[in-house]
Amino acid sequence: MVPEFFTQTNGRGDGEQTLAPDSSFSNLEEAEKALQELAQVFPQPHSFISGIGLDFATNEVSKAAVPPEAPLLNMEAKYRALVEQIPAVVFMAYLDQGIGEAYVSPQIETALGFSQSEWLEDPVRWYQQIHPDDKMRWSVEAAEMFLSGKPLRSSYRVMARDGRVLWFQCEAKMIRRADGSPWFIHGVGFDVTERKALEEAILEISAREQRRIAQDLHDGLGQHLTGIAFMSKVLEEKLSDKSLPEAEEAAKIVKMVNQAIENTRQLARGLHPVAAEPLGLFSALKKWASEVEGLFHIGCSFQCENPFPIHDVNLATHLYRIAQEAVNNAIRHGKSRNIVIGLSGKNGAGLLAIQDDGDGILKKQASQPGVGLSIMNYRADMVGGSLKVQANEGRGITVSCMFPIRSPE
Structure with missing residues (x-):
């Protein structure tokens, strides 16, 4: 017989019970009484609860009864329990060890339909499940994380086992050893x-x-x-x-x-700046560049060697607004005299880049991004893309937005 306070149903509906301590004791006397009941159930209580080091003869905690590795194991168990309660997919992978050292939380099965073992046993499973239109963008952003050590923060579409397409907001970071060599990657993905x-x-x-x-x-x-x-x-x-x-x-x-x-x-x-047609964005950006030249009396050109169709008018409009904001910032804050708006696309990924020769980003602006930059980031995120602002070798900055080129449905 197992005391009622120490049992719970296993959740399968078959009535079977498993040991599970109930921590709803109001005082120390109740807890001691419960442990005494356990001592009557198990003839050799130390064999069952030696981990807590309780000596029933003295009702005191014995430090000698605790194995040396117990604190570490206890911390690991607590950490794992905490991680596995987070409503997100938590993952970790060592870069210098085998697949067996990788970890993914059980939420992977709820989210995508793959068990933990299925996900970990196939070393390329995670890459295969990334939406085809997002793979190149992920590859570029992951490579930047490996090379620069900067955290990866972006949104991707992932294919579930049943064919559903899910959006995940992913945040990952690479941890290095003391000597600077890559050690492991850990991160979290929110549905x-x-x-x-x-x-x-x-x-x-x-x-x-x-x-x-x-x-x-x-x-x-x-x-x-x-x-x-x-x-x-x-x-x-x-x-x-x-x-x-x-x-x-x-x-x-x-x-x-x-x-x-x-x-x-x-x-x-x-x-409504962009016409609802496959090449509407190209016409709109070309016209915008010409208007900027005439209005501000500076050099502003649009370059695109191989125009490609963009069938999603919302995507085209967001990209136009990003270019518009970047150009306005270059003129208003950077005092630029020459601006180049470039658009290119290949293998399901597109790149919008606005390069200027202005004063660049001041330290204050870099530490406290303005509303315009926040809106550009938001627009890039809305189209499944990512925005990057970096200084040029000489003068000015380049605002680039990588985005997926979606096929017409």
């Missing part, structure tokens, strides 16, 4: 699929509303203003034919209405 779906839905609704407002501005207000401009021009001509002094005032009205029409067009274009 952010639901959050991603909600964010994408919100952004889609927002983008749809912006397109609707842009269309209304163009087809509604824009057309009304065009009609007013035409009528004002006719009135100006009639007054001019009669040599009336009011003709000059009518001409001013025509000029102001035409300016309002242009402002309306720019506002509509700002709300």
Whole structure:
């Protein structure tokens, strides 16, 4: 017979019980009584609970009864229990030892349908499950972590056993030995699929509303203003034919209405800058670069040797906004005189890069990123990409965004 306080059902529904200490004792006397009950159940209590070193003859803890490795094992057990309660996939892999030394928490089975042993026994399983469109980006970011030692923080799509595509926010870090050589990698992956779906839905609704407002501005207000401009021009001509002094005032009205029409067009274009077509981003960036040159009287060019289709208008719009923010920062903060916007893509991965020759990033700006940089990071994360800002060898900085090129569904 096992005391009730020390049992619990095993969770399989078959009624079988397993030993599991209940720590709901209100005082020391209750705990001692429970241990005395255990002593009656087990003829040789020391063989069962020698690990806690309790001497029933004296009711005192005996240090000699504790094995030398017990504290370490106890700490490991506590650490493992803590890790395995975290609602995320925790992993660790040694770089100088075999697969048997790797670890992944049991949440891997809940998240992706693979058991711990299945995940660890296949050394390339984790890479195979990365979404094809994200593999190259992961390879680049992982290589940067190995070479620079900087933590890896990014979002990736992972394929579950049943074919579902899940988004994981991954954070990993490489630990080095005292001599600087790589030792092991540890990290955590949070399932952010639901959050991603909600964010994408919100952004889609927002983008749809912006397109609707842009269309209304163009087809509604824009057309009304065009009609007013035409009528004002006719009135100006009639007054001019009669040599009336009011003709000059009518001409001013025509000029102001035409300016309002242009402002309306720019506002509509700002709300919906990228046309919903495969090469819409390329046309928008080329036009934006030309507008920057004319407006700020600096050099600004768009370069893309091999244009490639981007079928996702939301992806194209986010990339356009990143380029727009980077260019504005280069002019406003960096005092740049020459800016190059580059776009390239290969093997399912694209790269947007904005290079300038400005003053670069001040130490204060680097330690306290502004709102613009935070928004660019957020936009890059929303499209499954990653943003990087680095100083050029000479002057200025380069803002680059690596992103997955998704095939049309």
